[in-house]
Amino acid sequence: MTVPTITLNSGFTIPQLGFGVFLVPADEAEKAVSEALEVGYRHIDTAAIYKNEEGVGAAIAKSGIPRDELFITTKLWNDRQSGEQPHDAIRESLDKLGLDFVDLYLTHWPTPEKNTFVNAWTKLIEIRDAGLSRSIGVSNHLPEHLDRLVAETGIVPAVDQIELHPAYQQRDVLAWGADKGMKIESWGPLGQGKYPLFENPAVVAAAEAHGVTPAQAVIRWHLQKGIIVFPKSTRKERMVENFDVFGFELTDAEIAAIDALDPLDGSGRVGTHPLEFN
């Protein structure tokens, strides 16, 4: 199965479908990532705060898969944004992952009250220039944060990884990205199982029309919108299911019906709001 790639503003490409490891316990990460690599995933999304980078690294090392065939993302945690700390943080992450470089390094949250996210971004630029991350981006940044990054550094993030699923679509961030050449990554693409997405009539109708599961229909919705997506599962059969999404295509009407599931008042959000996370 060939996963489509998306070209980032760095010129590097990213597999549009990957495997996320948030809430995969440290002692299960090696097994989960090994299974994901067996299934065919080549893009892994971790973070320092997930505390499972060693397990991810162990699975990568054992897999024997050439480094160039893998796309590894990790993230700078919020308490390392100031001063030169991002430089220490990336080296610690690389040590844990057993890698010389990551493909993508992200500032995890803007934590606006601390007002250190612009400093973090300047350090990520240095980290990229030092060859420790091929591409750099952000996570949970709103247009007001993105505007500041660009105003103060002139560098547009390669991606913004944001909470995005049918009930919470963050169209303002998507519009910013489309305007500036920044790609969007969905976190919580299945709503983290926190609302009955898979029983929603629009999702069920799309799934039934193509003989697929509701989760597959939702992943396909992300992909057809040009978004990068990495659902998490520690169950191998679901890793297989979530990867088997290239044999069908949702119609424009099915996409529009899922688009309409966002109440547009922010009430579909399942995670923390970036302005409230400090």
Ligand SMILES: NC(=O)c1ccc[n+]([C@@H]2O[C@H](COP(=O)([O-])OP(=O)(O)OC[C@H]3O[C@@H](n4cnc5c(N)ncnc54)[C@H](OP(=O)(O)O)[C@@H]3O)[C@@H](O)[C@H]2O)c1
């Ligand atoms: N940047 C950020 O702030 C941030 C925040 C959250 C997440 N993320 C990233 O985004 C990735 C994905 O988001 P997420 O893990 O929060 O949520 P998610 O992928 O939307 O949902 C994961 C949940 O859905 C279940 N699931 C997976 N596949 C399923 C299927 N086919 N059918 C039914 N249930 C299924 C999983 O359970 P089982 O494991 O039991 O299968 C798990 O409970 C994370 O792993 C992480 O890499 C980033």
